[in-house]
Amino acid sequence: MQRYFLEExxxxxxxxxxxxxxxxxxxxxxxxxxxxTAEFVDETAQLFHGELSQVTADExxxxxxAVPTPKVELPVHVTIACGLPKQEKAEWITQKATELGVDRxxxxxxxxxxxxxxxxxxxxxxxRLTKIAHGAAEQxxxxxxxxxxxxxxxxxVLQEPVDVRLMAYEESAKQGEQSALNQQLxxxxxxxRLLTIFGPEGGISPAEVxxxxxxxxxxxxxxxxxxxxxTAPLYLLSAVSMVLELQQPR
Amino acid sequence: MQRYFLEExxxxxxxxxxxxxxxxxxxxxxxxxxxxTAEFVDETAQLFHGELSQVTADExxxxxxAVPTPKVELPVHVTIACGLPKQEKAEWITQKATELGVDRxxxxxxxxxxxxxxxxxxxxxxxRLTKIAHGAAEQxxxxxxxxxxxxxxxxxVLQEPVDVRLMAYEESAKQGEQSALNQQLxxxxxxxRLLTIFGPEGGISPAEVxxxxxxxxxxxxxxxxxxxxxTAPLYLLSAVSMVLELQQPR
Numbered sequence: 001m002q003r004y005f006l007e008e009x010x011x012x013x014x015x016x017x018x019x020x021x022x023x024x025x026x027x028x029x030x031x032x033x034x035x036x037t038a039e040f041v042d043e044t045a046q047l048f049h050g051e052l053s054q055v056t057a058d059e060x061x062x063x064x065x066a067v068p069t070p071k072v073e074l075p076v077h078v079t080i081a082c083g084l085p086k087q088e089k090a091e092w093i094t095q096k097a098t099e100l101g102v103d104r105x106x107x108x109x110x111x112x113x114x115x116x117x118x119x120x121x122x123x124x125x126x127x128r129l130t131k132i133a134h135g136a137a138e139q140x141x142x143x144x145x146x147x148x149x150x151x152x153x154x155x156x157v158l159q160e161p162v163d164v165r166l167m168a169y170e171e172s173a174k175q176g177e178q179s180a181l182n183q184q185l186x187x188x189x190x191x192x193r194l195l196t197i198f199g200p201e202g203g204i205s206p207a208e209v210x211x212x213x214x215x216x217x218x219x220x221x222x223x224x225x226x227x228x229x230x231t232a233p234l235y236l237l238s239a240v241s242m243v244l245e246l247q248q249p250r
Numbered sequence: 251m252q253r254y255f256l257e258e259x260x261x262x263x264x265x266x267x268x269x270x271x272x273x274x275x276x277x278x279x280x281x282x283x284x285x286x287t288a289e290f291v292d293e294t295a296q297l298f299h300g301e302l303s304q305v306t307a308d309e310x311x312x313x314x315x316a317v318p319t320p321k322v323e324l325p326v327h328v329t330i331a332c333g334l335p336k337q338e339k340a341e342w343i344t345q346k347a348t349e350l351g352v353d354r355x356x357x358x359x360x361x362x363x364x365x366x367x368x369x370x371x372x373x374x375x376x377x378r379l380t381k382i383a384h385g386a387a388e389q390x391x392x393x394x395x396x397x398x399x400x401x402x403x404x405x406x407v408l409q410e411p412v413d414v415r416l417m418a419y420e421e422s423a424k425q426g427e428q429s430a431l432n433q434q435l436x437x438x439x440x441x442x443r444l445l446t447i448f449g450p451e452g453g454i455s456p457a458e459v460x461x462x463x464x465x466x467x468x469x470x471x472x473x474x475x476x477x478x479x480x481t482a483p484l485y486l487l488s489a490v491s492m493v494l495e496l497q498q499p500r
Contacts, residue, residue, distance in 0.1 A: 072474040099481050101473070140476045182496045223351070223491040224322040226390045231349050231484075238488035239496075241473040246432045246489075 012066035045143040074101040083110030083200030098136035100237035108151040112202030172221035181220040262316035295393040333360030333450030348386035350487035358401040362452030422471035431470040
């Protein structure tokens with residue numbers, strides 16, 4: 001069933017006028033008619049079934065019925081901080097990471113990032129990536145929509161308050177380091193905030209590794225193969241799900 | 251360091267004339283000169299350092315030195331069978347699954363596949379996907395290059411001899427099934443062959459689910475979120491690595 005996000009808090013029985021964006025997609029594109037149903041998620045992540053009760057040429061109203069909200073969010077809040085990759089890859093990371101349960105994505109200017117986001121283009125790029133995240137959240141039936149942000153450099157990322165901070169580091173994998181990621185994930189408790197840092201195509205600079213370590217960041221390998229910048233975050237998110245959802249049934 | 255695959259078996263000290271493909275990439279594109287070095291993997295997955303000992307306008311020779319071969323392959327042989335997705339997605343799955351350690355990729359005509367591979371185009375498509383797999387294997391420093399194949403339907407896939415057969419099934423996830431994947435992966439022993447089946451964009455038909463179950467296939471959920479057809483295989487491969495590489499250090 002189609003799923004849409006609402007910007008406010010709602011109650012069982014509420015009559016809600018659809019936003020222009022939802023109207024356009026559901027009524028204009030999908031041609032929904034009176035009596036059609038879709039799922040709606042309010043600002044508090046409460047799930048509702050919504051029935052289209054009134055449609056005119058330019059507005060529509062749904063009647064909401066509160067339903068039990070399934071557990072579809074990762075038990076921890078995962079932020080991925082990705083060294084600025086090329087545009088197409090940023091879009092891919094955003095879409096796939098959303099499907100895999102990410103809470104927040106920060107693209108940062110890495111020392112070795114080839115891509116640069118010029119000051120006046122940051123807002124435009126974030127707007128586009130946010131739209132991709134919202135669409136992916138609807139498609140994958142999430143209850144939360146990830147936030148997409150920009151940071152000028154790693155130093156700004158390291159100031160984010162979190163509970164556990166990891167950095168995916170290729171050299172760790174090359175040196176045969178294999179257990180740090182598992183140890184860190186096993187130790188997480190529900191509701192904690194995990195930040196994981198990934199380098200851009202060019203990798204992480206020695207200065208960035210040193211700065212991260214000085215900020216209590218654990219370097220972790222993601223297995224013995226070399227993963228591209230857009231693949232590593234997907235490995236991490238899948239691993240979080242495997243360890244915290246499939247190996248520790250709630 | 252650049253890595254290339256050789257089609258034959260080699261010994262320490264061998265002088266090898268480069269194929270046209272390697273010549274083009276290493277000499278013409280990367281402008282390697284006499285004395286340059288690269289890594290070479292022979293047909294038996296033995297690793298060599300190769301030094302460019304002679305270059306002319308149309309041929310080049312490397313001298314191979316055998317070096318210890320690192321363990322970079324998954325401890326089990328993983329085949330993913332993917333219901334035919336759209337072309338661009340098939341390319342993406344091939345590239346990403348190769349990075350994540352897949353051994354073999356079978357694209358099959360699913361009951362609900364929207365994409366079709368017409369008979370006379372199959373070879374051309376497989377050739378292109380094989381090239382993508384080979385490139386990704388070099389980039390991710392694999393020792394084996396995945397094989398890409400086509401099967402007309404799921405019945406043909408189910409005839410493949412394997413040790414464990416799984417099917418990613420969205421309904422399993424919706425029904426709260428959370429432990430089957432972990433149980434199946436934990437039970438694998440090194441060298442076993444794991445086949446996992448994924449539906450196309452349209453999903454797996456009831457007839458396909460029944461046929462798979464009749465062929466001793468275990469239905470598994472990949473967590474509570476709905477993953478797109480190109481994301482699910484990446485989750486599976488990451489989970490295999492997490493369980494068999496990072497949680498069971500060799």
